[in-house]
Amino acid sequence: MTVLTTDLPAPDLLAGRVALITGAGGGIGRGIALAFAAARACVVVTGRRGPTCDETVAIITAEGGTAIAVEADVGDAAAVQRAVQAAVDRFGRLDIVVQNANAGGDSARPIAIEDIVEEDLLRQARVAWDGSFHCAQAALPHLKASGHGRFIVLGSSFGLHGAAMNPIYSALKGGDRGFVKSLAREWGPHGITVNAIEPSAATEPTEVFFAQNPAVRDLYLKMFPLGRMGSPRHDIGRAVVALCSDLMGYVTGQNIPVDGGLYTAM
Template identity: 60%
Template sequence: MKKTMPSNSLVGQTALVTGAGGGIGRGIALELAAAGARVVVAARRGATGEETVRLVQAEGGEALAIEADVTSLLDMQSAVKASLEHFGGLDILVHNATHGASGHPKQLQDFVDEDWDAQVAVDLVGAHHCAISAYEALSASGAGRMILLCSTFGLHGAALNPAYAAIKGGIRGLTKALAREWGPQGITVNAISPSALTAASAAFFDSNPALRDAYIANFPLGRMGHERDDIGRAVVGLCGQGMGYITGQVIQVDGGLYTAV
């Protein structure tokens, strides 16, 4: 009987992950590598990217750290070029980078243009830079994958977080537009809306256990997601052969927190 590769095997493929110096981005990078992909770790701070590479290599994977700021088109073009030169191609692009202020509540009237522009530059303009830089390489792959990180805030809105809600609404639209535009080239474009217990949220909940318990009670599965085991594996699944007919979708990876989407 002919042996076949598992549908989620990424052996022989190369993935570029932005914002992979920690948190969800690191979890995604580690899980992509565990599935067999060679991973280009793009991080604004080189030291954090190098740490992710060390973790990948400790598990026997291949990875390359690139210091890159997604707000710079030149940086993203350089990251894609490094992927091609070091690993011979680029099959998967995950845009995970987000501005650090996106998780801090702020009323609209308290925003100044610089605040708004800074968040848009990382999340939304950064997505554009990733897409325009990687298009030719993903087309050459024959089965390219682009994954964007979204949020339900972009669907139902978010009191005290108008910039983030607007940005993630834009990510939803970009995902669907690129899926239509790039489909003829064999590229799928999807987004996930994750809910994960990051280091920042864990620290907040540790100091506010009552709020933690009240929030966790909203999850049908009784917990928040794990950056790698839940979010990373969802990305791997979308990148595998078994999900090659899914495109233009925004998928909730949140333990059932939002079901009316």
């Protein structure tokens, strides 16, 4: 599989701004955190597992960036409030929130509707819907004060086209679309933009799965007009950086696939 790995000099698109990124202990969240740090943002790395967040911070620090780690479960409103306060205490402000956290393996586990129990729904919704709600409520006063607040939700193409055997995740990600549009209307007068992206990226588990199943990999990659999955840092991360910068300050209420053309090819 061809993946963009060459790093390019990052402009200081986010210099002086503070970004809190959830679920940033690995995968797409880590890629976004690294891209933000390269764009000179001060980054608050949050996740349910403190050690993995510390690893992300260590990478950022080694590259000359600025970051802190805060262990936080987005399903816990008090934990989100503490993470936001930690950002303000350390850096004096909060300009950007990227709600990337999801329910991990649950979100990718195939399950037929007749086999779903209420706990399955509640467990995933606690992270997806509750998490976005908690992040929005906790961050709003600081995004208002910022003057150029940005709120980003990581969606999924499943929320656009649906997915057989995955109705919970598809429904939750479809709900993100309405949430983003509603907040964009509500927060627009405060100068805050609210958007979602639907990414497709080759995370570590994806790479392992494809290495073990090359025939599946080859079939899947044929679906991409660009012929490859994205890099969490270079493709997804930079897209979010651009969306949070002044370059795209007139874009709000949108759900944007960042997926090498995958959605358009379906």
